[in-house]
Amino acid sequence: MTSAVRGTRPAPAVLVLTTYDTDRDIVRAVEAGAAGYLLKDADPARITDAVIRAVAGGTVLSPDLAQRVVARISRSQADLPAREVEILAAVARGLSNREIARALVISEATVKTHLVHVFTKLDVDSRTAAVARAREDGLIP
Missing domain, CATH: 1.10.10.10 (Winged helix-like DNA-binding domain superfamily/Winged helix DNA-binding domain)
Structure with missing residues (x-):
C-alpha cells in the first residue's frame, strides 16, 4: 500500500500509524518509502509532530523503533539455497x-x-x- 501511494506523482509523504510493531512490518514500511512509523498509542503531540515532520520531508521513528530497524537491516540476511x-x-x-x-x-x-x-x-x-x-x-x- 505504501509503495503504491508513494508511486503517485507528486508522491505524498506516508506516515504509518498502527498497532503492529514487529520488526518485519516496520522494515517493510520503511523500505516501501514510508517517512515514519508510529504506534497508535503514541502521545498525540508526538503524532502531530510526526505528521508535520513527514510533510516537511523528514523521517519519523521513535528511538526504539529506529534502533530495531537499523539492527534488522544491518543483520545480514542468510542466503539459503x-x-x-x-x-x-x-x-x-x-x-x-x-x-x-x-x-x-x-x-x-x-x-x-x-x-x-x-x-x-x-x-x-x-x-x-x-x-x-x-x-x-x-x-x-
Whole structure:
C-alpha cells in the first residue's frame, strides 16, 4: 500500500500509524518509502509532530523503533539455497526429519545435514528458532 501511494506523482509523504510493531512490518514500511512509523498509542503531540515532520520531508521513528530497524537491516540476511528453504518450510509445518526425508526422497541424514547448515547460517540452535528467524527474515511464510 505504501509503495503504491508513494508511486503517485507528486508522491505524498506516508506516515504509518498502527498497532503492529514487529520488526518485519516496520522494515517493510520503511523500505516501501514510508517517512515514519508510529504506534497508535503514541502521545498525540508526538503524532502531530510526526505528521508535520513527514510533510516537511523528514523521517519519523521513535528511538526504539529506529534502533530495531537499523539492527534488522544491518543483520545480514542468510542466503539459503532452495533445498534448505524447502526443508525449513517443512519444519515450519511441523514435519519430523523422517517425514521430510520421505517427502523429499532423501535420507534423514541429509535432512539433518541441511538443518545443521540452516542453523549455522541463521545463527540459531533449534528448529523453533530457525523457523522464527526465517519468518522474521521473510524466507518462509
